[in-house]
Amino acid sequence: MAKLRQNIWFLFALLFLGSCVLLTFFLHQRWQLVLQEHSQQQHTQVQQLASSVQSLLSVQQVLADLYHDQLVQLVLAEQLDVEQGTRLLDHLMQNNRYATAYAVARTDGDLLMVSSNRSIEQLGNLRRYTMDHGEFERALASEKLELGRIYYIESLDAWTFPVRKSLRSDDGQAVAVMALGVSLKRELNAFVAPLLLPKKNNVALIRQQDGYYQFFAGEVSNLAERYETPIALSVLQQLQARLGENTGLNLQQLRLSEETHSVRLALPEGRVQAVIRYLPDYQLWAVSKLHSQVMQEAFWHSAWRYLLVYILSQLLLLFLVRTIAQADRSRRAELLFEATHDQLTALPNRNYLRQYKGTLLGSAASGCYLLFLDLDNFKTINDSFGHELGDTVLKEVSRRIKAQASNSAAIVRHGGDEFLIFLPATSEQAAMQLASELIKQLSSPYQVEKLRFVLGASIGIAHYPDHANQLDDLVRAADVAMYEAKKTKNNIYLYSKQLDAHYQRRFAIEQRLRTAIEQQHLFMVYQPQIDSKGQLYGVEALVRWQDPIDGFIPPDQFVPVAENSGQMPLLGQFILRQAFADISKIQQQLQQRFQLSLNISVRQLLHSDFLPQLDAQIQQHELVAEQLTLELTESILIEDHDHVCQLLGSIKQLGCKISMDDFGTGYSSLSMLRTLPVDELKIDKSFVDCMRDDETCRNMTASIIAIGQRMKLLTIAEGVEHSHERDLLLQMGCELYQGYFFARPMPAEQLIGYLQQQSADQSAEGANFNPGQ
Template sequence: MILFIGTTLLAVAVYQEYDEILQSTKNEQQHQLHMFHDRLDALFREQELLQNVLANSYLNNTNFNNQTFDTLLGINPLLFGIVIVSKEGNLKFSSSAELRLPDLLQDKNTQQWFQETLNTDQMVIGKAYLLKSGHKWILPIRKKILDAKGNIVAVISTGLDLTMLQQMWDDLDNFHNTMQVTLDNGAFPILRSGLKIDEYAQHYNNSLPGKQLFGQHISQLKARSLAQKSAYLAPMIEHSEYSNTAKSIYSLSYNARYHFWTSAEIPYQFVVQNLYQQGFYYLVFYLLLIVTIFILFRWIANNEIKNIAELTYNAQHDELTGLVYTARYESFNSIAGMGEKPFTLLYLDLDNFKNINDTFGNRFGDLLLIKVAERIVKNVSPYKGTVSRYHGDEFVIFIESVDKIEINLFAKLLLENISQPYLIKRNHFKISASIGIACFPEHASDIETLLSYAGNSLFMAKKTKNQSQFFSKSEHHQLQRNIVIEQSLYQAVINQEITLVYQPQLDGNNKLFGVEALVRWHHKELGFIPPDVFIPIAENSGFMPQLGLYIMHKAMQEIALLKLQENLTFKLSINVSIRQFMKIDFIEKLISACNKYAIDKTDLNIEITESLFIESVDTLLPLFDKIKSNAISLSLDDFGTGYSSLSMLRKVPVDELKIDKSFVDHLTTNHADNVMVGIIINMGKALGMRIVAEGVEDKRQVTLLKKAGCDIFQGYYFSKPLALEELRIFAKKHCHSKTTKKVLAFAD
């Protein structure tokens, strides 16, 4: 490309130089022609003037003699001699007795032009010839002398010394042009620059071949010149054989007064030689330019290669840690060398790294990531492996080994090293990591699946943190099932696939006090899904507020209709999750649902779990107060298993305590549980709370609970969870005039 551009530039430059040389040569030739022509014209006018003087003297001086000739010869060195002849060509007067002329009417060198002189009033230039008597080449100039009546009385003939005239023109600088004067009459050259004397005869005794100048007949040239009404013809380049030259540049001019052609000719080779001369400098410049451009482009190319390499490196490496950056699966393939050797992929994620970023800022987190990366690289160095940064605080490690014992040991040592303290800006920090592990090709044969499996293992490891976990197909299938459940929950609510059952709660007289609504889901493909499976998934996915609202509306709608149809009165309890309870509009939606289904708020009980009190109690008190201000009861579910304390019970306006099933299960066999249940009942009673026991399975449990002072009983000993129509029948049998029921819509 560089060579093509350079060659093109050189060709353009050489052509421009050629055109400039050619045009300059033409212009200079034209100038030389004009000067040559004008000087000749002036010379011949001068000679004509002298001849006019002689003619007047001859006509008016009866004593005319040779003295007049001597005077004229003395003042005009070009004049070789002067003669006056009769119209028949006979000599009358001569400037020298030794000057002997040929018969002007008979001699072939004079006849044609002497006759022309007799036929014209203008001065006539004759053919040059060698005057033998004087051994001189002369250029004759003749003009006839007329008397007052117009009769020819004589002819004046002067002869110019051709050698002297030739020398005069050769002394001038013609700029390599060959100047020539050619008679129109006969096409004989009469003057040519650069001729030697011994070449005169060859040039002056012979007319031009075919009477052509540069390949054109002089008659055609004369017609063109007269048509242009100009004494000059513009210079042209012609392919001509004239003077045995193949090509020449010439200029022509025609003198209409004295009927002669003036031409200037220069070989075309002169232009070529000049072009070669100038072209040499262009060639040198071109070579220097090519070398310079080559060096420049080479420098640019090297810089570009360097920049591309740098950009490629930056694109493939993490700017922060310097590790290989693998944001795309193709990058993983290139690093792992898929399909070549078995290897193990370790997917590492720092535990609770977000807390450090949120607390100390991203810059601090970046410094920690750099140090973690250094430790990972140091641990990998004894193995054939590669470390890459994946996303944020996630790293992917490739080890060329599938020995699970070796990989397990490596992961254990890596976690130990990562969990060692870090010193950053004079602050000591500790952080742990979790690792998910998958092997190629044992677990997967493509990087996308392999990374997904390692991610699943990482998810399992992060449940306990600071652990490594190999991929397990059973756990993977469970995760897949959980994903299907999570994705199906939304449609299950829309399609009302989720239904409610109600478990009765009875008082000490075996009368119905309330019912707890338990949620059920029969999936079209997965079948029955227990609440303890899909409720945590809904919690983790953030769908629990929507699901809880659906359960709340459905429970209120069904129980309100049942109570209205059967004229029954009982409490309705609704269990609310942490996420649902903490929603800013929860109270408004609760009151709205009560109004919509005409639920008596005094018959409504909201159950909360102790896990709610992870949040600050002072933050929750305004919510509790709003519930209480609407005469809605609060129940603390699963008491004794969570975060509640005596201080918390004193602050929270709880109306009911529910003893967890785990205490009731071993009530008859475990003394400690028996004592604990008694303490819970006594404490609740002392605080004015109603006590409910969950999971009552046999009569002995009922007896002990009644003896301890328990108010309400719930469990399979009294009834299993009932469908709505089953509840209708049960309620009719166990209800009394002041019965209150409660419906809990959460989980078994």
């Protein structure tokens, strides 16, 4: 009990730490939100300030351009008309609500004319003005507006900055300078003030050339000192460094960018968050500065709610832990059962298998048998009628297994439709008998709602410790035996060492087959098909594998592996692509058309990409679809009949022929054959081999040929190796032949020679049917 409580309190400690992490996360998110909100407001301030400045100065530029020519005419006139100039400047004042006064000065700085609200004596020489700082000279050298340093005009009780623009003659020479004062008292302050935060927030314009403030709005103790003192060099260096870190841009690149940038700085008055933007037309930096204290206060104003929720949640968690501790033992038992048993059937699962393997295997002296049971055709039921019905079937299967097995047997649902039955201290005969009874019971019809169907089961058996000493090895051995039993369905197979060698061989083939196509270890050969007159009808494409390790691997070994391992679509793509390329090349080279037959597996045919790939390959290699025959085995008949008919109909629409391969050895019936769009019946080699000595076999072969004739289908016999087989088939009315008696399978290069030789022989000997020569 003490250990139980200790575990619960350890869980509480973890939850406490987790909640601390969660609280930290929420507080961090809240802090980021506060930063984002204030940063967004600062970005808005800077954008608004930049927009206001650009609007204000663009008005000055427009007015200066509008009156430029008139002012130049007055300046260049032989007799300066001061009264007319004053009237012109007063007119400018009336059109410019931002201006405090207008003046025009010669290039030496002496005033020529001023607006009527000022006198020449009051303003004096602009070039020698104490607040000029060389700005008059810059105005003379520039064709753009030049902003001067801000200064205080006591009579207006306002801070004003001068704006100067050179007046130039037609030849581009500066003949005078127009100057005006722009008051900040009404315009920018009124525009920016509503955007300011309640405290510790200011916006400013800073001159690029000397670092002085052009405009400042916000909390300040001495505004005059602020305007008369440039930004400290250390602050400028820190600002440049931080901007470089955040944006990756140097100072020159930042000037070219008109975007706003955010940066955090450590200033003498504390840490601040600044948002900055450069105005290249006027060489000004628009800046918004906000003290971190403001953001911290906004953060803590809302963070106390999170802290309150945190404290209450910890108290609630403490209460819950105390409650959980009282019911922990029963809950642990429930959890253990859920972890070690299948939820659907309530049978032990793989976790149980691992946890109690010692109990399941028993002692080495007595040993035990393991039955590996896999349902046959369950996937078809599950896919056709849905997983809900499949789950109902699995419940019934588990009930039948439990009813048949003894109380001492341990039944485990291994996964899907696989079950393991452990039989301790029993004999091989008893294990085989139980397996037979299980197959019998599981093969009985199932009735689910209104559906009635039959399943089967394949069982592999392995013995501990004879076949394996470890649980994983024992399960694998039984699995290998089960797969061997599954070849014939509803069967039982006892594990043997030879079977394991076969399994290892199959596994090795499966692994190497994955790279065989890419490494060009697979290749195609072609076996001629001859008609009853001895002339070439076509060829069948056959795939071969020359492995660098095992040498030649027969198709009957690697094709089934490809089917079972899901590699058949990829292998089928290679066969289509290579066969079409070879035959297209041969037909173009020899200018000779003939039929091409290809074996198509059920999995390949049912793959969703098969039809588009087939059509694309036909078009790509410029083949005639009517000269292509797709050979399908009779196993296709056990699939969904309507779906198969639809697929075969689509193939027929392309123009291809369909051949029923190995006819008479599988599932075919006349009724099924009647509904399928088949063009050809292929007689299996097993019938051809036994025709001479077996009357039943001979009669069956004759019946297949007769069926083909009545249904107007071509018949072709494969595996014809002797003349007597050819003669007997010819008498029965078989139309096409294929086998070693005529020609062995050959690569594409050799096929060219064969076709050329046959063409030459036919030309020399006519159409005599003498294929044995």
